[in-house]
Amino acid sequence: GENVEQHPSTLSVQEGDSAVIKCTYSDSASNYFPWYKQELGKRPQLIIDIRSNVGEKKDQRIAVTLNKTAKHFSLHITETQPEDSAVYFCAAPVPGGSQGNLIFGKGTKLSVKP
């Protein structure tokens, strides 16, 4: 089945620095890659996603890049702020057109130090 590997599992940065989280997937036919953010004690919420027909997508301080050849995609957060502290999950489709499910990475706990 599809495996989504997410690294690093924890990441600590100083406020204002950039943070990068990377995920790899195994199925070259995968075509949709979302990122979810889960603040402490809260539910996961979508923050950005990308489809396989583009290589990069930006939304203010966050961006996602996709390398289809290498089968990896990354979340980039610039000018980090304390409110960026959370667990971030990447996801990719499970292979097989009839299922339509996503498989999630194990998460990255980002800590932004003031």
Added chain:
Amino acid sequence: EAQVTQNPRYLITVTGKKLTVTCSQNMNHEYMSWYRQDPGLGLRQIYYSMNVEVTDKGDVPEGYKVSRKEKRNFPLILESPSPNQTSLYFCASSLEIPSRANVLTFGAGSRLTVL
């Protein structure tokens, strides 16, 4: 307000005592799913449903049951809970299957402890 509602939010129970965690969405979503979240293991899918009366196993279905008799409700049933089912559970829904860029909306979570 568009939302996914789970109940109970917190529950402590004992081994073998049947329990049900309810999940309801008011967005007319076709797809619903249950996940469990454990430290270091991320979000693992238990069961999912693509529409009314259609349910299927996810990655970790053992010890759980679900039903989808109505579009809005997707209860998770633990017939005989065991301590290894102690976890944080999330229900989620999306308009259609999430792999086609349909956003998953998560409930607030249900923290279950089985003694």
